Amino acid sequence: AxxxxxxxxIAVQNVAVDNIGTALKTFRKGGAEVYxxxxxxxxDPHAPAPFDFFDNMDDASRKRxxxxxxxxxxxxxxxxxxxxxxxxxxxxxxxxxxxxxxKLKQVDIVLATxxxxxxxxxxxxxxxxxxxxxxxxRIIIDEASLLTEAALFCLIRRFPQAQxxxxxxxxxxxxxxxxxxxxxxxLAGRSALSVVMKNGxxxxxxxxxxxxxxxxxxxxxxxxxx
Numbered sequence: 454a455x456x457x458x459x460x461x462x463i464a465v466q467n468v469a470v471d472n473i474g475t476a477l478k479t480f481r482k483g484g485a486e487v488y489x490x491x492x493x494x495x496x497d498p499h500a501p502a503p504f505d506f507f508d509n510m511d512d513a514s515r516k517r518x519x520x521x522x523x524x525x526x527x528x529x530x531x532x533x534x535x536x537x538x539x540x541x542x543x544x545x546x547x548x549x550x551x552x553x554x555x556k557l558k559q560v561d562i563v564l565a566t567x568x569x570x571x572x573x574x575x576x577x578x579x580x581x582x583x584x585x586x587x588x589x590x591r592i593i594i595d596e597a598s599l600l601t602e603a604a605l606f607c608l609i610r611r612f613p614q615a616q617x618x619x620x621x622x623x624x625x626x627x628x629x630x631x632x633x634x635x636x637x638x639x640l641a642g643r644s645a646l647s648v649v650m651k652n653g654x655x656x657x658x659x660x661x662x663x664x665x666x667x668x669x670x671x672x673x674x675x676x677x678x679x
Contacts, residue, residue, distance in 0.1 A: 458590030460562045461615070463570055465599040465628075467495065467502075470564050473595055474503025477562070488555075489564040492573070493544060496551075498522050504564060506551050521546075555581040563589075567600060571607050589615050597621035597646040601628050605645035621646045622663075626675065 464470045474489050489504040498518035501508035507515055525543050528536040558581060570586075589612050594600055597619035609617075623646045631642030649655060 459560065459585055459588040461570070461586075461589045461592045461612075462562060462564050462595070463567050463592065464595040465567050466596065467566055469596050470566055471502045474505075474564050477564075478503055485561040486559060487562040487564065488558060488560045490569055492569065493547065493551075496547065506554060510554075518547075560585055567594075567604055567608070571604065571611065586611075591616045591618065593618040593620065594645075595620045597649075598623060598625040598644045599628050600645040601641060602639075602643045602645050602648050603641050605648065619646050619649055623647050623650045 462470075462473050464473065470489065474487070477487060487504040488509065489502050491502060491505045495502070496506055498507045498515055499522060501515070507518060510518075521543060525536070525539055528539055533539075563585060592608065592612060592615050594608075594617070598621040623644065625644070627642055627644045627647070629642035631638035633639050650657070
């Protein structure tokens, strides 16, 4: 990754991003620097996500943040009148520490959600995000069947020189149910992976063995979601 620029590993859902991070921890070799970019609301020193701000710090620093967070949680339980002020101070301190960390961070692999990349990182004025994202040479999208065609177009516009790798199942239901008779619905709801597959001129590697949950287990969830 260090030779070929920054590798961007993204997914629509935070769970999928963290699963990628967990997998990376099992086989990462060499000195590649990995950073899982999280919003402030997703950062928790008691439950760090793989390669996020808290996970990448040393044990002593993480212990200090856990003590601060525990004190804050206790104040909330007691309905302490000073909780709001303490929570604001904690968030300001976390924002400052995270910004200082990112200012010095040189990364080879970035983990993030699609929303984080498109809606948040590019509007920030931080040199870390601007310099890092300008060096992206490859984008790997996990669970690509959940990515909308519209979001794919935005990614291509943001990273016109990057190589794209799509991982997913084009037989899954689309991200959103759409009415093809309504202008714009299909673009907003159609799966980016199905669009890529229909193009027909890209190399495809098919999995020989796939493990799926029993239909009886996922059917209620699918009925509820769609």
